[in-house]
Structure formats: C-alpha cells, structure tokens
C-alpha cells in the first residue's frame with residue numbers, strides 16, 4: 704500500500720498514465736489485527752492549511768496568546784492563513800488545527816513565514832513542500848535557518864510589525 708499526506712506536495716498539473724496491476728492477496732477476517740468500529744468526525748473550525756498559498760506561523764518565541772496578534776496582523780495583511788508550532792497549540796494559544804508538523808498538518812504554500820520558531824525536525828518536516836521560506840528568529844544558530852530561503856536574525860516584535868506596515872502601505 705502506498706499513501707501520501709494531504710498537502711505534502713503541490714498537486715500534479717497535467718495528465719499522466721498508469722496501469723493497475725491486480726495482486727491476489729486473500730485475507731481472512733481472523734487474520735486482521737485491527738477492526739472497524741465506527742467513523743467519528745473531528746471537531747474543526749474549518750481551517751485547511753493544506754490548501755493555503757501563504758502561511759504566517761508563530762512559535763513559542765511569540766511569548767503568549769495575546770502577543771500572537773502581531774503575527775495574526777501580518778497574516779491578515781498578506782491574506783494568509785495563520786499557522787503555529789506545537790509549542791503554541793500545546794500551550795492553548797491556538798487550536799490544534801493550526802499546528803504544522805509531524806503531529807499536525809503538512810503544508811506546501813508558495814510562501815511560508817516562520818516567526819519565533821526554532822525549527823525542530825518535527826516542525827520542518829511539515830513545511831518541506833513550501834515554495835519559499837522566510838524565518839525570523841533572534842537566535843542566529845536556530846535550526847530553522849538551515850531550511851529558510853531568507854533568514855532574518857532579529858526580534859520578531861521589531862520586524863513583523865514593520866513588515867505588516869510595509870504590506871499594508873503597498874496594498875494601499
């Protein structure tokens with residue numbers, strides 16, 4: 704069986720051909736180690752980060768739930784979706800559906816902006832399909848810079864509001 708995470712790669716555009724090869728693999732019910740019980744729908748606010756073309760994410764470096772507004776304002780200015788690291792969702796600053804990474808969602812936006820995110824492997828594995836990654840972190844040695852196309856070593860509370868202002872001015 705082959706499977707791929709939703710959003711792990713950009714959708715293939717065009718046509719391709721393939722052939723289906725049937726493999727005889729008869730399985731008796733008593734061979735199965737798992738069994739179907741029921742389907743339960745998860746509770747979600749309807750956010751689907753896998754389809755977002757621009758995502759601005761906040762990490763623990765933001766500090767607390769209220770200060771996430773700084774990141775949210777940049778996302779709003781760019782018409783982007785708001786993402787987060789697990790540190791943020793575990794702390795309850797944002798619901799789980801915003802979490803990106805190995806135990807969250809895998810995303811492939813054209814632009815991904817990480818604010819105050821260290822770049823643990825469990826997070827970066829979820830953003831590998833991004834077209835362009837911008838990282839803002841005050842620690843020059845943060846691992847996020849090894850996957851970023853543009854790295855800004857700075858306090859996010861200086862850079863992010865300045866970016867938001869510039870985007871809003873450009874938007875007129």
Ligand SMILES: Cc1cc2nc3c(=O)[nH]c(=O)nc-3n(C[C@H](O)[C@H](O)[C@H](O)COP(=O)(O)OP(=O)(O)OC[C@H]3O[C@@H](n4cnc5c(N)ncnc54)[C@H](O)[C@@H]3O)c2cc1C
Pocket residue numbers: 761762763764765787788789790791802803804805806807808818819820821822823824825826839840841842845857858859860
């Ligand atoms: C089984 C398992 C699954 C996991 N799944 C996920 C997952 O799906 N997604 C995920 O994200 N993590 C996941 N994790 C957790 C992951 O290992 C990290 O702990 C988490 O990603 C850290 O989040 P963070 O980068 O926001 O926080 P931190 O690692 O604490 O990083 C905060 C960063 O903010 C910077 N910073 C602080 N203040 C400022 C400032 N004012 N301006 C700029 N920068 C600042 C710091 O320099 C630091 O680099 C998982 C872990 C395990 C064990």
